[in-house]
Amino acid sequence: MVVLSVDGLFHAAIRIQLQEQSVSVTFTRKAITIKFPTTRRLAEFLQVPHYYILPYFAMMEQEELVTRAERVGILTTAGGSRKMIALMEEKYPREIEEIIGPTIFSEMVKRSR
Secondary structure, three states: OOOOOHHHHHHHHHHHHHHHOOOOEEEOOOOEEEEEOOHHHHHHHHOOOHHHHHHHHHHHHHOOOEEEEOOOEEEEOHHHHHHHHHHHHHHOHHHHHHHHOHHHHHHHHHHHO
16 A cells, blocks of 8 residues: 655656656756656556545645646746755666766756755
8 A cells, every 4th residue: 555645746756757767857047846747647656546646735835845837737846846856866866867867967966955
């Protein structure tokens, strides 16, 4: 059985990105945003009903870790990006570098601190 949590959704999001070999990152002067998988994709990946995921996204929005952008999807905020990048660096650095390259990953880590 899957134990759902905010941290668990961040882990799942990264594992989905690794599985799909795709990480969408946007750099601006002030922030880095990372596109999060859809709530339906996370539910499918975690093998739980979609409505189980929704309260955690509400918590993540309330904690200002993610934001929903109409017609774009779910994006990390500055705090959410720091959390996701730290997790990538701690658990999946080699795999992330294989997708986005060491230079971009290094810049993400540097800017997230």
